[in-house]
Amino acid sequence: MSRNWFGVNRYWGWYPTSWEGWVVFVGMIGSIVSTVYIVDTKAHSVSDTLLGIFPYVSLTIAFTMLVASLKGVLPKFGKANKHQGSYSPDFPSAYLFLALLFIPAIVFYLIFKAFVGATVLLIVFFLLFSVYKKLSKAH
Numbered sequence: 001m002s003r004n005w006f007g008v009n010r011y012w013g014w015y016p017t018s019w020e021g022w023v024v025f026v027g028m029i030g031s032i033v034s035t036v037y038i039v040d041t042k043a044h045s046v047s048d049t050l051l052g053i054f055p056y057v058s059l060t061i062a063f064t065m066l067v068a069s070l071k072g073v074l075p076k077f078g079k080a081n082k083h084q085g086s087y088s089p090d091f092p093s094a095y096l097f098l099a100l101l102f103i104p105a106i107v108f109y110l111i112f113k114a115f116v117g118a119t120v121l122l123i124v125f126f127l128l129f130s131v132y133k134k135l136s137k138a139h
Helices: 019-042 046-071 092-100 102-111 115-138
Strands: 006-008 014-016
Touching: 014 019, 014 046, 019 046, 046 102, 046 115, 092 102, 092 115, 102 115
Parallel strands: none
Antiparallel strands: 006 014
């Protein structure tokens, strides 16, 4: 019997409930901190740092969301009373909207010929779309 690594937050997303979930969460934080450090040491300005870290931090967060949706409690969407444990007030379409927000960023990176960043953001789009498909099947 497998237990869930993540529980459903009351407002949006998941939180770790087992040691496996905490390992994923700490790995996410470590990945973000190391990405910021590595990119910042090579960047010449704040804008270079922000443009450099955005695709990779987005990838880390999207991957963590995918793991949470696969190994965590699936939320029940819509209205609920205060005694329900896995209630989320948003809908699966919020995750689709989140995925669609990355399309302008992909275009931005393509315009400035940052093809690696655009490719990473395309992967982020597909990861978030996978989260949406998983949650919409459960809804």
